[in-house]
Amino acid sequence: MTRFLIKTAVNGIIVVACLWLFTxxxxxxxxxxxxxxxxxxxxxxxxxxLRATNNVTATIADAVIAAIYLWAVARWMNWPLSFGELIITVALLGVAEFVYHRFLGIYDHNRIKKEPGK
Structure with missing residues (x-):
């Protein structure tokens, strides 16, 4: 649950700020x-x-998901989100996702090393 809350906060800050600024x-x-x-x-x-592949693949997938989702919502809500603004938002999300996934990998690696018998 903590991972989801962290992702919610990170994505929320970026998406809400960009949508408020651009639309x-x-x-x-x-x-x-x-x-x-x-x-x-x-x-x-x-x-x-992320569980099946690696950080780079998951980050690219998250960016593609974000681009499609934000484009669809912007069209549905009739928001004036240009292609450039969409790319800026997705790029910011991509950087944040890469760091988030990296953090998860480091956290999991350190947690496994500290477990008894490992």
């Missing part, structure tokens, strides 16, 4: 959009792809 999204719609993205990215990117 006419309300705080509520930006927060709900960030939560939706976090759930999808966590389930697909972190629980499936």
């Amino acid at each position: 006419n999204a309300t705080w509520t719609s930006a927060i709900l959009t960030a939560l939706g993205l976090t759930v999808i990215a966590y389930l697909i990117g972190d629980q499936l792809i």
Whole structure:
């Protein structure tokens, strides 16, 4: 649960700030959009792809998921999110996801080393 909360905070800060800055999204719609993205990215990117592959692959998958999701929500909500603004948001999310995945890898590695009998 802690991992999901960390991802929610990181994604939330970036997505809400970018949507608020780049579009006419309300705080509520930006927060709900960030939560939706976090759930999808966590389930697909972190629980499936990261466990089966590596950090780079999971980060790229998260970025692609974010791009498609944010583009679709922006069109559905009729937000004026340009391609450049979408790329900026996705790039920021990609950097944050890379660091987040790296943190998880280091944390898991250190936790395994400290377990008795390892």
